[in-house]
Amino acid sequence: MQLIQEHRDLSAYLAADEAIDHHHPRVRETAARLARDAEDSYSYARLAFEYVRDTIPHSADSGDLRVTWRASDVLEQRTGICYAKAHALAALLRAEDIPTALCYQRLAHDDGSGHALHGLVAVRFHGAWHRQDARGNKPGVDARFSLDGERLAWVPDPESDERDYPVLYARPHPAVLSVLKAAPDRPYLWKTLPTELPRTR
Secondary structure (H helix, E strand, C coil): CCCEECCCCHHHHHCCCCCCCCCCHHHHHHHHHHHCCCCCHHHHHHHHHHHHHHHCCEHHHHCCCCCCCCHHHHHHHCCECHHHHHHHHHHHHHHCCCCEEEEEEEEECCCCCCEEEEEEEEEEECCEEEEECCCCCECCECCCCCCCCCCCCCCCCHHHCCEECCEEECCCCHHHHHHHHHCCCHHHHHHHCCCCCCCCC
16 A cells, blocks of 8 residues: 655654644653663664553553543553554654654454544655554554564454555544544543544545
8 A cells, every 4th residue: 555645745744733742841751761762763763662552551451541632641641542642652753853644544343343443653764654553562463663564453354344544644633633632531432433534634
C-alpha cells in the first residue's frame, strides 16, 4: 500500500495542536529524558515507541475507565486507547523534530460484533514513511518498531471487511477526536467508536 501525505509540506507533520501538544512541559520533559539515552534520531524514535508501547497501558487491557486524548494527559495519567497512545507518541517524536503522521485501520472486533477504527502513527526516515503501532502488546499482539518491514499489531483482512487507510494525517481525524472528547468514560467511548473514516473530511 502506498501511503499518501495529506499535506505536501513536511512541516505540517511537526506542528503542535490541541491533541499533539508537544510544547507542554510534560512532553518536553519526557522527550528530554528519552533523548539522553539515544545515540541518534533513529534510536530516539525507537526508545519513544517502546516507552509509549510498554509503560502506558492500553486502557482496555488494564481495565482503566478513564479517557485521555491529549498527549500530555496520556503521559501524565499513563493510560489511553490506541488513538491516545498514538497522539502521545506523535508528540514525543515531533518534540525531537521527527516528522510524524497519524494513520488508521478498520478492524473487526474479536467477538464479531462489528468494526472499529484503530489508530497508529507513521514516522519519516530516509525519505519514506514507516507505520508503527504502539497500542501495547498482549497475547497474540507483538508490534515492534521497524523501518525494515512493518511490525504492526494487526494486518487487516479484506475478507472480514478490514482495511488500511492510506492517508497520513497531520492532525487527529475529527471523527476520532470528537468521540474521545465527548466520552465521559471508556465504556461510553466503546459504544461510540467510529467504525470507519468518512469518505470526505
